[in-house]
Amino acid sequence: MPRSDTTHPRPVWYFSEYAPVGIDLGSKAAVAAYDRNQGTDPQADDALLDRLGVSEGTQLVDLACGTGSLAVQAARRGAVAHGVDVSEEMLAFAKARADRFGVAPQWHHAGFLDYAHQGPLADVVTTKSALHQLPDFWKQQALLNAAGMLRRGGVFYLWDVIFSFEPSSAETHLQQWIDAAGRPDGEGFTEADFEAHVREEFSSYAWIVEGMLQRAGFDIVSRAFPRPTHAEFCCRRR
Numbered sequence: 152m153p154r155s156d157t158t159h160p161r162p163v164w165y166f167s168e169y170a171p172v173g174i175d176l177g178s179k180a181a182v183a184a185y186d187r188n189q190g191t192d193p194q195a196d197d198a199l200l201d202r203l204g205v206s207e208g209t210q211l212v213d214l215a216c217g218t219g220s221l222a223v224q225a226a227r228r229g230a231v232a233h234g235v236d237v238s239e240e241m242l243a244f245a246k247a248r249a250d251r252f253g254v255a256p257q258w259h260h261a262g263f264l265d266y267a268h269q270g271p272l273a274d275v276v277t278t279k280s281a282l283h284q285l286p287d288f289w290k291q292q293a294l295l296n297a298a299g300m301l302r303r304g305g306v307f308y309l310w311d312v313i314f315s316f317e318p319s320s321a322e323t324h325l326q327q328w329i330d331a332a333g334r335p336d337g338e339g340f341t342e343a344d345f346e347a348h349v350r351e352e353f354s355s356y357a358w359i360v361e362g363m364l365q366r367a368g369f370d371i372v373s374r375a376f377p378r379p380t381h382a383e384f385c386c387r388r389r
C-alpha cells in the first residue's frame with residue numbers, strides 16, 4: 152500500500168502507482184525469477200555506474216530499483232545509494248542482496264510520483280526499464296519529481312522500452328520485438344509477457360519522451376536507440 156501522508160493527502164484523481172500494470176512482477180515467485188528473466192548483470196551495472204561517474208560519496212537514487220542490483224553495486228563502490236520501488240517483494244529481495252554484500256543502501260517503499268527525497272540533493276538519478284509503468288501525463292510528473300531531487304548539473308539516466316520506429320511501421324516493429332525477445336516458459340520473459348507489455352503498459356515514442364525530459368528541466372546530453380524498441384537518455388539537470 153502507498154505511504155499515507157495525512158498532512159498532504161493525494162487528490163482522488165491521482166494515479167494509482169501501487170498497482171503496476173502488465174507483466175506480473177509483484178509475487179514472490181515473479182521476483183525470484185526476475186533477475187534471470189531480465190538478465191540482471193552486476194558487471195553491466197558497474198559499467199553504467201562508471202559511465203555516470205558514480206564513485207565514493209556520490210548521492211544516487213535509483214527509481215523503480217526492482218531487485219536492487221544497481222543500487223547495491225553503487226553502494227559497493229562507496230556511493231550513498233537509495234533504491235525506490237512500489238513493490239515490497241522487490242525491496243525485500245534487494246535488501247537481501249545488499250546484506251549478502253555487506254552494504255546498506257537506503258530502501259524506500261515509494262513510487263516515481265510520491266517518493267519525497269530527504270537529505271542532500273542527488274548527484275545521479277537513474278531509472279531502468281520502469282518509466283513505462285506510467286501513462287504519459289504521469290511520466291511527465293515523475294520526471295519533474297526526479298528533477299526536483301537532483302542538484303543542478305546532476306545526471307539523470309533513463310533506459311526503457313521507448314519506441315524510435317516510424318509510427319506507420321509500429322506493428323511490424325512490435326511483432327519483431329516480441330518474436331525475437333520471447334523465451335520459452337521458465338527461461339525468461341515469454342512472448343505473452345511482451346504482448347502484455349505492448350497491450351497494457353505505457354511505452355511511448357522517443358520524441359514524446361524527449362519533450363518531457365526537456366520540460367522537466369533536463370538537457371539531453373546523449374541519446375541512444377540500440378533497438379527500435381529501446382532507448383537510453385543521459386541528461387543533466389539545468
Ligand SMILES: C[S@@+](CC[C@H](N)C(=O)[O-])C[C@H]1O[C@@H](n2cnc3c(N)ncnc32)[C@H](O)[C@@H]1O
Binds near residue numbers: 262278280284
Ligand atoms: C521491469 S522492473 C525494473 C527493475 C530495475 N530497474 C531493473 O532495471 O531491473 C520494473 C520495476 O518498477 C517497479 N514499479 C512499477 N511502477 C512503479 C512506480 N510507479 N514507482 C516506482 N516503481 C515502480 C516495479 O515494482 C518493478 O520493480
